[in-house]
């Protein structure tokens with residue numbers, strides 16, 4: 001197979017795009033795809049300070065690599081989730097990445113706040129991923145606001161977005177569909193804009209980019225991911241994609257073009273401020289503070305039940 005751009009021997013075949021590339025042309029293609037997504041959705045303005053949430057996985061490190069390479073002012077944010085060895089190794093990957101490139105990195109460890117994911121999940125009897133998602137959102141927002149950043153970037157890719165869309169559609173979660181966008185403008189002065197520059201590039205495309213750029217990332221999935229419904233949806237979409245390449249791209253793009261605006265038009269709830277942490281909230285407490293309250297109550301009950 002030959003590279004579509006230069007005719008050299010192709011190294012990557014992209015069935016969804018019905019094309020193939022050699023290594024230099026693939027890197028060019030990938031970068032152009034991301035730049036186009038950023039421009040088309042007006043994700044970033046020159047000179048803005050970007051906080052990039054990096055997990056140590058391929059997507060977020062590829063994103064940081066690209067944004068820094070494009071000349072943006074970036075700072076990494078790593079959240080230590082306290083998930084044993086998985087968290088230790090992912091932190092190492094992020095720290096090595098930042099040090100090798102001389103990029104600034106902020107590390108927040110949930111275990112330092114007594115909020116490691118396994119403990120919180122057990123205390124609140126929630127699925128670890130649900131507790132983790134609530135805490136991640138809170139710490140991303142809080143760090144972006146406290147650090148005076150203009151925008152928060154995450155490494156969500158096409159597979160993530162398609163799986164999330166499928167989950168939202170299967171249950172017709174109108175409020176989630178209203179907010180499923182690659183750019184989320186701030187709905188409160190304490191929120192910053194949130195962007196997902198990789199929302200049109202597949203997990204496979206990002207992995208190839210990371211490999212070609214020599215990015216050392218954590219290959220293992222979070223140990224809590226097994227059995228998560230997100231993986232079930234990803235598996236179903238993978239099967240559809242094999243039978244009909246381009247399905248995921250069309251699903252996400254067409255949703256954003258023709259259906260998302262209708263959902264967004266209905267959802268107009270303005271957040272108030274959380275009585276606990278002061279961040280925006282849709283009730284008296286934000287979902288993070290409600291979760292922490294639950295953990296505290298549970299711990300208080302358990303310790304008072306212990307024999308003196």
Ligand code: AMP
Pocket residue numbers: 052053054055059060077078079080081136153154155156160
């Ligand atoms: P996930 O929720 O694991 O699918 O990750 C989605 C995105 O959230 C990643 O691409 C990162 O940008 C960000 N993210 C996930 N985990 C972390 C973490 N521990 N620290 C910082 N950012 C993270």
Ligand code: FES
Pocket residue numbers: 081117128129132133222223224225
């Ligand atoms: Fe949050 Fe796995 S990354 S539970």
Ligand code: ZN
Pocket residue numbers: 274275276277278279281285286287288289290
């Ligand atoms: Zn709060």
